[in-house]
Amino acid sequence: MMSVPVLVFASYADAFGARTVNVPVPLPCTVADVVLAMRALPGGHRLPGHVLVAVNHAYAKPGTAVGHGDEVALIPPVAGG
Amino acid sequence: MTSPERGALVQIVGSAIDLNRLVAHVQHDGVGAVATFLGTVRDVNDGRHVTGIDYEAYQPMAEAEMRAIAAELGAQWEGLSVAMVHRVGTLAVGDVSVAIACAHARRAPAADAMRTAIEALKVRVPIWKREHYAGGEWTWVDPTRGVVSP
Numbered sequence: 001m002m003s004v005p006v007l008v009f010a011s012y013a014d015a016f017g018a019r020t021v022n023v024p025v026p027l028p029c030t031v032a033d034v035v036l037a038m039r040a041l042p043g044g045h046r047l048p049g050h051v052l053v054a055v056n057h058a059y060a061k062p063g064t065a066v067g068h069g070d071e072v073a074l075i076p077p078v079a080g081g
Numbered sequence: 082m083t084s085p086e087r088g089a090l091v092q093i094v095g096s097a098i099d100l101n102r103l104v105a106h107v108q109h110d111g112v113g114a115v116a117t118f119l120g121t122v123r124d125v126n127d128g129r130h131v132t133g134i135d136y137e138a139y140q141p142m143a144e145a146e147m148r149a150i151a152a153e154l155g156a157q158w159e160g161l162s163v164a165m166v167h168r169v170g171t172l173a174v175g176d177v178s179v180a181i182a183c184a185h186a187r188r189a190p191a192a193d194a195m196r197t198a199i200e201a202l203k204v205r206v207p208i209w210k211r212e213h214y215a216g217g218e219w220t221w222v223d224p225t226r227g228v229v230s231p
Contacts, residue, residue, distance in 0.1 A: 010137055010209035011221040054207070057142040073139055073207075079222040080138075080167055080208030081120045081179050081199060 002027050004066060006034060007073035015046035025066075031055065032062035034072060047074075089151035090164035093140045093208075098180045103164035107184035111160065114188035116195035120179040122172050126222075130215040136169040136178060139207040143167065146206045150198060154183070157197075158190040165198060167208055178210075 003022040013019050025037045031053045038044045052075040053060050059075070066072055090106040104115055122134050151163040164182045172178055179202065183194040202208075203224070213219045 007139065009139055009207070010211070011223075014221075054139070054142055057145045073142065075139070075142075075207050076209060076221070077223040077225040078204065078207055079210045079224050080136075080143075080206045081203045 004029075004034060004070070004072055006038065007071070009073070010076045012047065012074050012076050016041070016043040028065050028067040030062065031060045031064045031066060031072075034066055035062075035074075038074070052076075087162060089148060089155070089162070090166070091144050091147035091151060092166045093138045093143050094166055094168050095170050096168070098166050098168055098177045100177075100180050100182070103166060103180055103182040104184075106164045107162040107182045109162070109184075111186055112162070112184040113186045114191040115182055115184045116188070116191040117183075118179075118181040118195050118199050119177050120199070122174050122176050122178060124174045126212060129212075131174065131212050132215055133171060133173050133213045134178070135171050135211040135213070136167070137209045137211070138167065138169045140169075143206050143208055147202065150201045150205065153201075154194045154198060158185060158194050161185050161190060161194050163194070163198065165202065167202070167206070169208070 003024045006021045006023050008016055023034055023037045025033050035051050054073045054075050055064050056071050124131055147165045155161050162184045167179045181195055181198050183191050185191040210222050211219050212222055
């Protein structure tokens with residue numbers, strides 16, 4: 001099984017107990033596939049019902065493609081300022 | 082003097098923010114108004130006594146989003162120059178967490194752009210804060226309280 005490394009931050013990093021999570025998914029896939037796979041991982045049940053995802057430093061949609069070499073990150077509710 | 086074509090200054094930094102550096106960046110001879118904003122750590126939030134805040138950022142994306150905000154402001158107000166710097170790490174009450182400077186020939190665009198910049202930063206830029214409270218508890222702040230944005 002292939003996997004994609006996903007960056008997690010703040011409360012999501014606490015949920016997974018890591019800052020990078022290797023998510024088992026066939027590549028290429030979509031953002032929605034990555035999120036679905038992450039919910040099945042230890043700690044994944046702590047994710048909220050809707051999760052924002054960034055691909056290559058830009059907010060992505062559920063249908064956005066994810067392939068080898070893409071930088072994928074889960075973005076918890078932001079709280080800058 | 083600096084040129085009005087100078088690009089926006091956007092940065093995530095790990096140490097104290099010097100507002101004068103931002104002002105110097107946006108200043109040039111065509112500027113008639115510089116509007117600045119400082120966000121600081123306050124001692125109470127939602128009725129709880131805050132003792133400090135840890136800020137965390139997804140640095141490359143945070144800087145990309147701040148650059149995008151600066152570009153959007155520049156498209157809205159021609160001739161605007163922008164500097165936005167956010168600090169990460171452990172901050173104490175009173176520390177400056179974010180600084181913004183917007184300069185324009187006229188005061189209204191400078192002030193309006195500054196306000197627009199901080200509001201956009203708070204909803205779009207991937208930065209998080211963990212508040213520490215008297216008594217030792219802490220929590221990651223969720224300003225959306227579960228409502229999805231952006």
